[in-house]
Amino acid sequence: MAPQQIVETMYANDAFSQWLGIEIVAVGVGTAVLRMTIRPDMTNGFGIAHGGISYSLADSALAFASNSHGRMAVSIETAISHTAALKVGDVVVARAELEHLSHKTGLYRVAIVREELGDLVAVFKGTVYRKEKEWANPTPAS
Amino acid sequence: MAPQQIVETMYANDAFSQWLGIEIVAVGVGTAVLRMTIRPDMTNGFGIAHGGISYSLADSALAFASNSHGRMAVSIETAISHTAALKVGDVVVARAELEHLSHKTGLYRVAIVREELGDLVAVFKGTVYRKEKEWANPTPAS
Amino acid sequence: MAPQQIVETMYANDAFSQWLGIEIVAVGVGTAVLRMTIRPDMTNGFGIAHGGISYSLADSALAFASNSHGRMAVSIETAISHTAALKVGDVVVARAELEHLSHKTGLYRVAIVREELGDLVAVFKGTVYRKEKEWANPTPAS
Amino acid sequence: MAPQQIVETMYANDAFSQWLGIEIVAVGVGTAVLRMTIRPDMTNGFGIAHGGISYSLADSALAFASNSHGRMAVSIETAISHTAALKVGDVVVARAELEHLSHKTGLYRVAIVREELGDLVAVFKGTVYRKEKEWANPTPAS
Numbered sequence: 001m002a003p004q005q006i007v008e009t010m011y012a013n014d015a016f017s018q019w020l021g022i023e024i025v026a027v028g029v030g031t032a033v034l035r036m037t038i039r040p041d042m043t044n045g046f047g048i049a050h051g052g053i054s055y056s057l058a059d060s061a062l063a064f065a066s067n068s069h070g071r072m073a074v075s076i077e078t079a080i081s082h083t084a085a086l087k088v089g090d091v092v093v094a095r096a097e098l099e100h101l102s103h104k105t106g107l108y109r110v111a112i113v114r115e116e117l118g119d120l121v122a123v124f125k126g127t128v129y130r131k132e133k134e135w136a137n138p139t140p141a142s
Numbered sequence: 143m144a145p146q147q148i149v150e151t152m153y154a155n156d157a158f159s160q161w162l163g164i165e166i167v168a169v170g171v172g173t174a175v176l177r178m179t180i181r182p183d184m185t186n187g188f189g190i191a192h193g194g195i196s197y198s199l200a201d202s203a204l205a206f207a208s209n210s211h212g213r214m215a216v217s218i219e220t221a222i223s224h225t226a227a228l229k230v231g232d233v234v235v236a237r238a239e240l241e242h243l244s245h246k247t248g249l250y251r252v253a254i255v256r257e258e259l260g261d262l263v264a265v266f267k268g269t270v271y272r273k274e275k276e277w278a279n280p281t282p283a284s
Numbered sequence: 285m286a287p288q289q290i291v292e293t294m295y296a297n298d299a300f301s302q303w304l305g306i307e308i309v310a311v312g313v314g315t316a317v318l319r320m321t322i323r324p325d326m327t328n329g330f331g332i333a334h335g336g337i338s339y340s341l342a343d344s345a346l347a348f349a350s351n352s353h354g355r356m357a358v359s360i361e362t363a364i365s366h367t368a369a370l371k372v373g374d375v376v377v378a379r380a381e382l383e384h385l386s387h388k389t390g391l392y393r394v395a396i397v398r399e400e401l402g403d404l405v406a407v408f409k410g411t412v413y414r415k416e417k418e419w420a421n422p423t424p425a426s
Numbered sequence: 427m428a429p430q431q432i433v434e435t436m437y438a439n440d441a442f443s444q445w446l447g448i449e450i451v452a453v454g455v456g457t458a459v460l461r462m463t464i465r466p467d468m469t470n471g472f473g474i475a476h477g478g479i480s481y482s483l484a485d486s487a488l489a490f491a492s493n494s495h496g497r498m499a500v501s502i503e504t505a506i507s508h509t510a511a512l513k514v515g516d517v518v519v520a521r522a523e524l525e526h527l528s529h530k531t532g533l534y535r536v537a538i539v540r541e542e543l544g545d546l547v548a549v550f551k552g553t554v555y556r557k558e559k560e561w562a563n564p565t566p567a568s
Contacts, residue, residue: 010187016194019183041161044205045152051201051217052158056194063186063193075193076389077361077411079221079505081533081553083526099549100509104388104413105360107507107549123525123533125551127361127411127507129388218531219503219553221363223391223411225384241407242367246530246555247502249365249407265383265391267409269365269503269553271530294471300478303467325445328489329436335489335501336442336482343477347470359477363505 001135003027003068009135010067017060020053024064030098030108032064035115038090049086057094058110058124065096066106066128070135073106073128084114084121091115094124104130143277145169145210151277152209159202162195166206172240172250174206177257180232191228200252200266203238208248208270212277215248215270222266226256233257236266246272285419287311287352293419294351301344304337308348314382314392316348319399322374333370341378342394342408349380350390350412354419357390357412364408368398375399378408388414427561429453429494435561436493443486446479450490456524456534458490461541464516475512480520484536484550487522492532492554496561499532499554510540510547517541520550530556 001009007027011017020042025033036057044050058080066073086092093115099107110124143151149169153159162184167175178199186192200222208215228234235257241249252266285293291311295301304326309317320341328334342364350357370376377399383391394408427435433453437443446468451459462483470476484506492499512518519541525533536550 012187013189014187014192015183015185016192017186041157043157044159044202045154045156046216047155050156050158050198051205051220052194052198055197055201055220056192059193059197060186074188075224077221077223077391078193078197079219079363079551081219081526081551082217083528083533100507100546102509107361107509109549120526123535123551125505125507125549219533221409221505223384223409225386225391242365242404244367249367249503251407262384265393265409267363267365267407296471297473298471298476299467299469300476301470325441327441328443328486329438329440330500331439334440334442334482335485335504336478339481339485339504340476340478343481344470347477358472359508361505361507362477362481363503365503366501 001070003029006067006135007032007064010064020056022057022060027064027068029068030065032061032068032096034061034094036092038086038088040088043088051082054082054086054112054122055080057092058112058122061094061096061110062108062126065098065108067135072131072133072135076127076129078124078126080122080124082122084119086121092121106130143212145171148209148277149174149206152206162198164199164202169206169210171210172207174203174210174238176203176236178234180228180230182230185230193224196224196228196254196264197222199236200254200264203236203252204250204268207238207240207250209277214273214275214277218269218271220266220268222264224264226261226263228263234263248272285354287313290351290419291316291348294348304340306341306344311348311352313352314349316345316352316380318345318378320376322370322372324372327372335366338366338370338396338406339364342396342406345378345380345394346392346410349382349392351419356415356417356419360411360413362408362410364406366406368403368405370405376405390414427496429455432493432561433458433490436490446482448483448486453490453494455494456491458487458494458522460487460520462518464512464514466514469514477508480508480512480538480548481506483520484538484548487520487536488534488552491522491524491534493561498557498559498561502553502555504550504552506548506550508548510545512547518547532556
């Protein structure tokens with residue numbers, strides 16, 4: 001399967017990414033660009049976006065980018081630094097890029113910026129474990 | 143304000159933690175125990191809980207535990223390792239504990255376990271920046 | 285090979301751990317306890333131990349603990365939070381403990397405390413990739 | 427003090443960076459480029475550079491880059507992903523770059539590449555706490 005097909009298949013079944021209102025802007029081998037808008041039901045007790053919102057966006061970008069190579073990949077370790085608070089109505093864009101790929105693992109970086117200002121609001125990194133099972137042939141026992 | 147009051151005030155305004163169905167089990171100085179149940183709208187393309195769900199639970203536990211000391215605290219860096227997949231219906235408990243507190247920063251560890259089996263499903267760590275502003279007296283300029 | 289034998293074999297060839305003056309206090313399946321003393325040649329421009337010193341101690345503890353299960357393991361991601369400065373003459377003890385083990389990966393936590401005071405000076409976490417190659421039989425191609 | 431002066435002052439007192447044979451290639455506001463060569467006494471039990479070596483190089487780059495702004499800065503959280511093994515004789519270059527700066531904290535990324543091949547061998551990120559004390563005027567109480 002091509003990267004675009006893999007990501008569309010993943011997204012079609014990804015209820016939480018749909019709840020977040022994530023829009024797929026672009027997909028390539030080892031990369032994914034996503035966009036979403038901060039809503040009132042995404043805020044925390046300080047009236048700004050809950051830290052889990054930008055994490056979730058970045059984690060979806062990681063999932064899409066790391067599966068785009070054609071083999072199934074699952075997250076094993078992730079970290080995020082929140083560098084600016086997000087308010088209701090802010091539109092953010094997450095760009096996942098491959099840092100390093102080996103046979104069994106992959107390392108990706110996701111930068112989240114506010115679309116209008118272009119300022120960095122979070123930096124995320126994620127390491128995935130790459131299974132043998134391929135998206136082209138998802139049915140064999142693994 | 144007492145830890146319990148601070149956390150109740152935070153939770154009352156925390157729309158996303160409410161959407162997650164987070165239940166506050168216990169709160170103390172530097173600690174918080176939360177519970178939630180995995181729902182179908184929290185799953186990803188693999189039919190298991192999206193990584194953002196357990197992160198969000200842990201991040202709420204961090205926010206509650208780190209504000210419980212009485213001064214406002216904001217997350218600056220967090221990391222999570224996902225050690226087991228969560229399915230719809232799983233009940234999980236997150237326990238945040240203080241690792242180290244200085245005047246300006248705090249370090250917390252959050253372990254998430256499945257309530258029934260007690261097995262570890264995620265380990266989270268978070269560093270917060272502690273503002274001067276206190277919960278007892280939130281109005282002065284800070 | 286037993287955990288103690290594996291670690292002794294590793295240490296015998298580990299020139300940098302020897303330079304650090306690391307002493308092996310205890311080894312078990314998935315655990316290792318190490319001790320070392322801060323020397324003048326380990327300090328940085330602030331007159332305290334360079335951050336790389338406590339990291340290196342923790343990383344050795346990770347290597348010993350994660351290889352102790354009998355299969356060769358290599359670090360893929362590590363993080364450390366420095367919670368207190370170390371001075372020349374301070375004796376520190378690092379204790380590595382298994383958090384979670386799967387077929388392909390392992391997650392360990394290492395706490396470093398000052399021996400005399402027992403106060404936490406650093407918290408480290410490390411994820412390793414576990415190879416098929418075993419310590420009992422190190423010669424086959426892998 | 428200018429960035430170059432600050433870093434030279436730090437390096438002149440940094441015994442461990444000197445032991446590592448670190449060479450300062452370039453320094454700017456929020457950035458530092460360092461070079462070093464892997465020696466036999468830097469290797470671990472697998473005959474490759476100990477993970478603490480590339481961490482230490484990156485941590486020095488973080489210290490230099492984060493102090494270059496003129497205020498004293500100390501590391502609070504760092505993480506490193508090792509993406510390739512280093513052998514004796516390998517020359518590596520670490521480049522620290524500012525990701526985000528606020529009044530109290532700074533976030534930096536350090537990429538380490540092998541000089542000859544240009545391949546990535548480690549990716550490091552570090553968060554620092556920025557003190558009030560300035561390098562130009564280091565004596566006031568802080």
